[in-house]
Amino acid sequence: MSREPEMTATPLTADAPAAAHTRAAAARVVDLHKVYGKGEAQVRALDGVTLDLARGEFTAIMGPSGSGKSTMMHCAAGLDAVTSGEVYIGDVDITRLKDKALTTLRRDRIGFVFQSFNLIPTLNAEENILLPLAIAGRKADPAWFDTVIQTVGLRDRLSHRPNELSGGQQQRVACARALVSQPEIVFADEPTGNLDSTSGAEVLGFLRRSVDEFGQTIVMVTHDPVAAAHTDRVVFLADGRVVDEMREPTADKILERMKRLDVRVKPDAQTHDAGA
Template identity: 80%
Template sequence: MTSTTTTETPTAQSRRDAQPPAARVVDLTKVYGKGETAVRALDGVSLDIRRGEFTAIMGPSGSGKSTMMHCAAGLDAVTSGQVLIGDVDITTLKDKALTALRRDRIGFVFQAFNLVPTLSAQENILLPMAIAGRRPDREWLDLVIDTVGLRDRLSHRPSELSGGQQQRVACARALVSRPEIVFADEPTGNLDSSSGAEVLSFLRRSVDEFGQTIVMVTHDPVAASHTDRVVFLADGRFVDEMRDPTAERILERMAELSAHHAVAPSHPSEG
């Protein structure tokens, strides 16, 4: 009898696992202040962010989650350790090179939208590329605009848009340059539940349909349940992760972390 070997088709998960990480932090430490007033916001965090995945960073207040994102995105200097975007250690870059890397390879979505009030929705979407002197890929731009559902609002200024529409403009702005990774800091924090769900749905689609890599800081278990993976921080350390999360499981884990980890005094920019 002749045996046959069946070759399995690689799953999307295994393909992602085989790729180098989109971002990596290695033994990352961030200390605010000096001497007796020093606060260790991050204490030796190491973490890989896989390509084509939606990752949430969560933890009790003061756990270091916002500090971690700001350091990983090159918005805040580290005290020690490495931060790699692709194969580039951004902790070694001078200001000009770091600014160029953030502009060309990273997208940002913030809780406060950060739109320019005098510009239309379309002008806000295209602003980073205009500053960089780059022309948008028209086909990609059209796809992003249609995906966020703003085709009929492009001429409107932010004051003429709802909060959810403004955040979708911000999401489109983050994606239009096709960044390697998007960092989203509490992107639904200023939105009602319906608008928040719209934004999360768009972020989820951008991962599933565009292969985008997204890292989101959130305190909301419902928002985090839209992701592929939740990373938990406590007292500035990486303590756990959860795949295929549900809001109920996240809520239970957060309650356990809050009960078992004493929260150190937090720095104003620490989350």
């Protein structure tokens, strides 16, 4: 999808994160800290992140290697426990939930798309898409299922198993699986990382349509400026903090911003996140 609007950027500090948008938040994190290890081996992955993620919006989380972007997403999605701070899905503070309640909330209100697809090889595409609902003992809404299948463009491949599908088709199956339960928010961690440029563009186009046509909320961690240019808003992390944001992004503007962030953090040899 060709998108070349002008960029509007708002410089941020750790004390003044991106919260100026008027839409209600589908999810938010408040003064989020995540620390791994103790003593000299301690790694501070997140250092006071506060961020609102607006409903019906496509947000990219970017930053240099070690900036804490994947850790932030995993904490926001309830996949990783926080050291301190609050994480809300809607009005529910998930940091206060017991394991069973958190599992139920993730199943019923959150969708996930990951770089590795995570499809079950013995199930066909339709069975993979419906698997989360089957586990929950629920049936798909027929009209919504039909809409998702039509949008994902794999109606003639539903009987095929993952090894009979291309990488792009497998990831579109994974996207459909994330959307079929009609979650409040979808978290996508490098969803195009294992795909060629054509397949990646197909997946990004599908995610973009799900926001524009269905009002879905999507948060995507990515290192790719081209992928991030499909979103409405890019939030930049560095050293475990929110340091900037950009609306109506373009790949060139994102790349320029990332270069500046990379230069800023390079003198500090200590990264704050063992992952991304």
